Amino acid sequence: MTARPIIEVERVTKTYGQGAAAFEALKGIDVEIEEGDFVAVMGPSGSGKSTVMNILGCLDTPTSGVFRFMGIEVQTLTADQRSLLRRKYLGFVFQGFNLLARTTALENVELPLLYRGEKKALRREAALQALDMVGLVPWADHTPAELSGGQQQRVAIARALVSKPAVLLADEPTGNLDTERSIEIMHLLWDLNRTGITILMVTHEAEMAEFANTIVNFRDGLVSGVEHGMRRAARIPA
């Protein structure tokens, strides 16, 4: 499966605002990501790493340049078409977990399947399976308020996984967790990556980036360096 990269970014720029107030967050970047890779995007704040993640997550479109996701030119799609793309191929994990409050873990995990129009029995089965992958089946009926931060993030990962996405985007997934929980989450992501899911993760913690196979460094809206074949942490047994 070395056909073409799952993600191809060519000369992509992103400008916010207009005229004198315009701010160029991305100044023309080129990135290619192979299917099955585990990529950490690193860089100081304001370096453009969040902007690029929004574009790679098909939440935003580039001001200029080409972004191909599985060969599809995303910049030409409408908002609804991008929604369908996210629904089918992408899973999101956020720093702030972003679970629906007062809604059980199971219902949170079922949500993407609801939008896919899956039948109830199938939704339940798939959601429980996803919760099983993150080890939270016993907490299926608990609401986010009744779960710890680490557990909430695992529910969020289960939600991202439930629709069997091709790519999992994680924006600072360990940003709100202590080191021990962070390592747990990283091991989970690493395990998932070994099942074939491509993972893109934004982080500013070098310790977490060590779980990735490729590290893309950002600085001032440009890619300042790409390191391959990392996985130092992964070589250490968990």
Place this chain on the structure above:
Amino acid sequence: MFGATLLLALREIRRHMLRSMLTTLGIIIGIAGVVTMVTLGKGVTASVEDQINSFGTNAFFIFPAQVDNQPPQPLNQDDVAVIREQIAGVTMAAGQVERPITAFHNGQNWSARVEGVGNDYLLARNIEIEDGRQFTDAEEQSGANVCIIGPTIQEEIFVPSISPVGEEMRVNSVSCRVIGLFKSRSVGGGNQDQDNMILMPIRNIQRRFIGNDDINFIIVSYDPAYDSAAMQTSLVDLMRERRLVPEGEDPDFELVDTAQANEAVATTIGLMTAMVAAIAGIALVVGGIGIMNIMLVSVTERTREIGIRLAIGAMAREVRLQFLTEAVVLCCFGGVIGILLALGLSYSLAGLMGVPWVFDPVSNVVAFLFCALLGIAFGYYPARRASKLDPIDALRHE
């Protein structure tokens, strides 16, 4: 996809149970008001129609009327005879006189009304005999001391469950024999108990209670095959002639058509119902604005949630449909509670007012559909706002 949206909306309402209840209060009150008023209106109409029909269907009433402050010239037995003989289509004409009296029996007394009538009158007014018999011709001719009593009289001064027929009783100072008991005619509750009545031959009342041959009013019933307007014209012409009313002057009598009266009452009650329903309709619109307000608050409050849904892959129209569905479900929910409330309220009010409780499925279904419509009308703008959110901004929203 609509099933999933409905499920999402129901979950959302369950998440905010108290707020949802408070939000729908306006709708609940509005719908309860409208449905209660419409139901009661139907009941009052039915009750009044019953009352008018108890005067006889296809019937005219002729009353003496005052003109220019002159005391009205009374009607008499000849008028009755002439109407019966000279107007085609008249099946019956009967006079009536009445007096308030005290009835005595078995050492008890009771205030009631005595009516001097004949068998024709019983027929014209649909008075049916429950027990015993009508007057005989001889009794009518002679004005015999016999009477047909109403159920209230039996209840009050006779031994219940024993037939009063054959018993002697006294009406003021006149003794008479009970020959019959008529069927209850009470329609609804109300001002006048149609059952608290003693019927005696008209001659007897004229002679022994009043002292002249005057008649209170004449009831004329006619063959329904004849045109009511034509009947009315001939009656008026005949009465004008008999009472010597010159051309162009107001008649000194009044003619009431029960069919017309029915219509007039129905129109009046319809107007009143419409007016009250309109007021309740305003309450509904206010309720709808309440729904819109809370939905706008909800959209702002749940911006982040909308961001999550969009990120997960919800399309703009799905978000819009979700919020619209929430508004509609809220309104329908309020509508159902309002209708249930109205059923209970109208049932107990109908009991208090003494009118029949008429369940009208059409007005209930219309009320429910109107709620759904309100939900769409007032939920659309907030839903549109939710669907216009940018996923990135929404996710960043605190």
